[in-house]
Amino acid sequence: MRHLITATVNGRERELSVKSSQTLLDVLRDDLRLKGTHEGCSVGVCGSCTVLVDGKPVSSCLMLASNAEGRDVLTIESLARDGNLDPVQQAFLDRQAFQCGFCTPGMIMAVKGLLNENPKPDEAEVRDYLSGNICRCGTYVEVMAAIEDLTAKPQ
Amino acid sequence: MRNFDLLEPKTVTEACRMLDDGEDVRPVSGGTALLILVKQGLLRPRTLVNLKKLEGANAITRDEAGAVRIEAMATIHQVETSPVVREHLPVLAAACHQVANIRIRHLATIGGNLAHGDHQSDPPGVLVALDAEVELSGTRGTRAMKLADFLLGTYETALEPGEMVTAVTVPPVRGRLVSDYLKFTTGSSEERPCAGITALVRLEGDRPVEARLAVGAVAARPLLLCETDPTEGALPRMAERASEEIDPIPDLRGSAEYKRHLVRVLGRRALAAAWKEACP
Ligand SMILES: Cc1cc2nc3c(=O)[nH]c(=O)nc-3n(C[C@H](O)[C@H](O)[C@H](O)COP(=O)(O)OP(=O)(O)OC[C@H]3O[C@@H](n4cnc5c(N)ncnc54)[C@H](O)[C@@H]3O)c2cc1C
Ligand code: FES
Ligand code: FES
Numbered sequence: 166m167r168h169l170i171t172a173t174v175n176g177r178e179r180e181l182s183v184k185s186s187q188t189l190l191d192v193l194r195d196d197l198r199l200k201g202t203h204e205g206c207s208v209g210v211c212g213s214c215t216v217l218v219d220g221k222p223v224s225s226c227l228m229l230a231s232n233a234e235g236r237d238v239l240t241i242e243s244l245a246r247d248g249n250l251d252p253v254q255q256a257f258l259d260r261q262a263f264q265c266g267f268c269t270p271g272m273i274m275a276v277k278g279l280l281n282e283n284p285k286p287d288e289a290e291v292r293d294y295l296s297g298n299i300c301r302c303g304t305y306v307e308v309m310a311a312i313e314d315l316t317a318k319p320q
Numbered sequence: 321m322r323n324f325d326l327l328e329p330k331t332v333t334e335a336c337r338m339l340d341d342g343e344d345v346r347p348v349s350g351g352t353a354l355l356i357l358v359k360q361g362l363l364r365p366r367t368l369v370n371l372k373k374l375e376g377a378n379a380i381t382r383d384e385a386g387a388v389r390i391e392a393m394a395t396i397h398q399v400e401t402s403p404v405v406r407e408h409l410p411v412l413a414a415a416c417h418q419v420a421n422i423r424i425r426h427l428a429t430i431g432g433n434l435a436h437g438d439h440q441s442d443p444p445g446v447l448v449a450l451d452a453e454v455e456l457s458g459t460r461g462t463r464a465m466k467l468a469d470f471l472l473g474t475y476e477t478a479l480e481p482g483e484m485v486t487a488v489t490v491p492p493v494r495g496r497l498v499s500d501y502l503k504f505t506t507g508s509s510e511e512r513p514c515a516g517i518t519a520l521v522r523l524e525g526d527r528p529v530e531a532r533l534a535v536g537a538v539a540a541r542p543l544l545l546c547e548t549d550p551t552e553g554a555l556p557r558m559a560e561r562a563s564e565e566i567d568p569i570p571d572l573r574g575s576a577e578y579k580r581h582l583v584r585v586l587g588r589r590a591l592a593a594a595w596k597e598a599c600p
Binding site: 166168184185186187188191207208209212215218221222223224227228229231232234275278294296297298 | 322323324352420422424
């Protein structure tokens with residue numbers, strides 16, 4: 166069965182025909198060719214598939230695509246504008262907050278979600294919020310440093 | 321993922337009619353439990369009924385008498401951040417904040433959590449301690465029952481075919497509740513609970529009139545112990561009793577003996593914390 170939905174993806178309104186059993190992740194990667202959102206565990210644990218839906222982080226591997234109807238979806242591809250990196254991307258780069266980069270799109274989108282909700286989180290709040298984003302290369306210390314750079318700056 | 325058809329009702333009546341159509345039809349809410357089972361091949365539904373698009377199905381309200389009503393489709397994150405829940409049932413907000421991770425809390429619903437019947441969950445124990453009831457709707461109408469009677473065992477509930485959970489309600493609290501929730505995990509911090517302990521002390525005026533200890537995630541169903549006119553000295557005995565009465569399910573998170581020990585230690589700590597705040 167297919168469903169005709171309208172959703173905004175990275176600022177652009179799209180009419181999408183999605184299969185009943187497709188997840189948002191399937192549609193982003195396979196239909197829209199947005200390969201920046203990664204599939205790690207496929208069961209909600211790792212966070213590499215994190216995207217923002219109406220500004221809030223979700224595991225796109227567990228969200229039915231049909232439920233994106235009428236929602237605003239942002240993936241990592243939405244961040245850089247006209248060749249300029251988003252401040253979160255820049256902070257990750259400055260702090261070398263990645264090694265292989267597999268977890269990075271999810272990690273950055275989770276940080277975007279956090280800063281949307283709470284522009285000045287303290288360290289405990291950051292750790293709590295990001296506790297479900299797993300990095301197999303163990304870049305957590307650098308990620309924390311990148312976020313500290315972002316939250317220390319006057320906004 | 322394996323194929324299935326997704327039906328998308330707008331009203332509860334329509335949803336119940338769709339659900340009342342044989343064995344391999346199931347409701348799906350957040351999908352955070354169900355889609356994993358489908359991906360792993362443990363469930364092969366032909367049809368899923370999407371409850372996410374039901375209108376007005378996620379409100380959280382408090383009536384004049386003080387009863388709190390949470391519609392089934394409220395996400396765990398909505399429960400955790402609801403001003404009503406934070407003010408009147410802070411222990412439920414605290415427990416919901418400790419469910420999974422932020423991405424799952426934005427998808428998972430309270431109705432799906434209770435209907436799933438997984439004993440390794442945080443909300444059921446807390447809600448049993450609060451005397452919560454579930455509202456069930458089906459093609460034959462609506463009924464309410466105590467959550468404690470609804471949860472029959474691991475992955476087993478009192479839901480009849482064609483029925484769905486439409487709300488969970490917490491009755492008005494007489495006097496004032498002081499509460500504590502302790503979650504213990506043996507893996508990472510956002511793991512499913514190895515034990516989830518709720519301690520409540522109810523005060524009328526300044527007098528503690530009741531103490532409660534609920535143990536979630538350890539056995540197939542939450543265990544609830546209540547003591548009227550409690551004294552501080554009686555609290556460790558309550559935790560002791562809980563560890564004797566509980567029938568722990570041994571698994572990767574610990575042996576039965578280990579879990580019994582946890583119940584004794586955490587039960588004592590949670591009760592002591594609630595007592596200290598209730599009777600400083
Ligand atoms: C990575 C991860 C970590 C987790 N950690 C925790 C944790 O720490 N603590 C914890 O408590 N839980 C944890 N969970 C479980 C999570 O809370 C549940 O998966 C979630 O609450 C289920 O809700 P849902 O809306 O996603 O249900 P769904 O997956 O949509 O449905 C679950 C089941 O209930 C049925 N169902 C759904 N809605 C209804 C309804 N309204 N009426 C009748 N039947 C219905 C479905 O048919 C299905 O059988 C975790 C899950 C994941 C993926
Ligand atoms: S791929 Fe979705 S959380 Fe791991
Ligand atoms: S940078 Fe390799 S998994 Fe995080």
